[in-house]
Amino acid sequence: MVQNSSLIYLNNAATSWPKPPEVLEAIKQSLSLPVFGSGRTTGSQGEDYLTLAREELSRFLAADPAEQVVFTANATDSLNLLIQGFLADKRDGNHVLTTRLEHNSVLRPLHEYQRQGRIRLVILPFEEGLVSPHSVEAAITPDTRLMVMTHGSNVLGSVQDIQAIGDILHDHGIYFIVDGAQTTGHLPINLRNLPVDAYVFTGHKGLFGIPGTGGFYLRDPESVSPVRFGGTGTDSFSLLHPRGMPERFETGTPNYPGLAALAAGVKYIRSTGLDTIAAKAERQTEYLVNELRKTPTITIYNDRPSLPILSFNLAGVENDDMGFILARAYGIVGRTGLHCAPLVHQVIDQGKGCVRLSISWFTTDEECRIAASAVREIAENADSSIGPA
């Protein structure tokens, strides 16, 4: 039997672990002195983590000006805020496009709006993990207002052509929100050149921050109505919530330790090199795919992923059971089930769900070797009378 005495964490698409030591140190530092909050504190010696994180993200995503980078609680929070804000003004049509690849953080807010009769929603198909720009063009009607789409699928690791899709949408005057929860920290992203109106990121995955952090870049602040109001530490005499950026969308006390972590995570990626991180992830993911391919009873749903994500099932073994055996017998943490993206599974595995292994910069070659051997060993021990998955 494959021997492993320590934890092998292959659930980085859910949340990355471990975090770089610099991130842990930044959290500690952020709490070791009273925080500095512009307009909120007098004479604190602490760092201004909000500005630090904003400048890091702005530089990392080529998102100018930095004030148009907004922090929220996570990608889900950002998507809710943007969807509500883009649709607040009902005058210009209520037809919305999205895709079957989406996470529930897109599907559920849109479904809720559809249920309330506020939008007409069209959900576009995908083929081999990709949404065709032609299908987007064909779905556009005179009252199409908005498209919300994932940049990278959290199940298939496929990356959408947001350049081509964004160009089509903008030719028709349609707003484009892109969910970059899975791509930020894995792919170079240059928002100066991409035809998107809002780009959403999360802190706790590829950016090496901690849960409870995220945000978005918004190209034209006036295109989104604010949907939250409260204290900003600025212009406090006025009962009207400030309309300038970033206060327009940031209310209440920020998550300073989380933002310190996020700034440190982005800095860590910059100093390590995004290309170096991506090249290692690609090599290790390809290794896992090639190893699992050797077992005919394993069905891989994405054998050429562009992100470090591998999804599969073993014939005759429920995905939950596979996850349980991997964890209990081999100390390997993956993820099973629907991965909060139910419509993808209707296409790939009849809605049953699958096993997902996802690696990070900190995953070693030896861990990949153990994981591949463990899956193959489980397959060999499963009922050999069972055909392909």
Ligand SMILES: Cc1ncc(COP(=O)(O)O)c(C=O)c1O
């Ligand atoms: C594609 C995608 N979008 C959105 C989210 C939600 O991210 P968050 O945890 O920051 O709300 C996830 C997280 O799993 C995701 O994979």
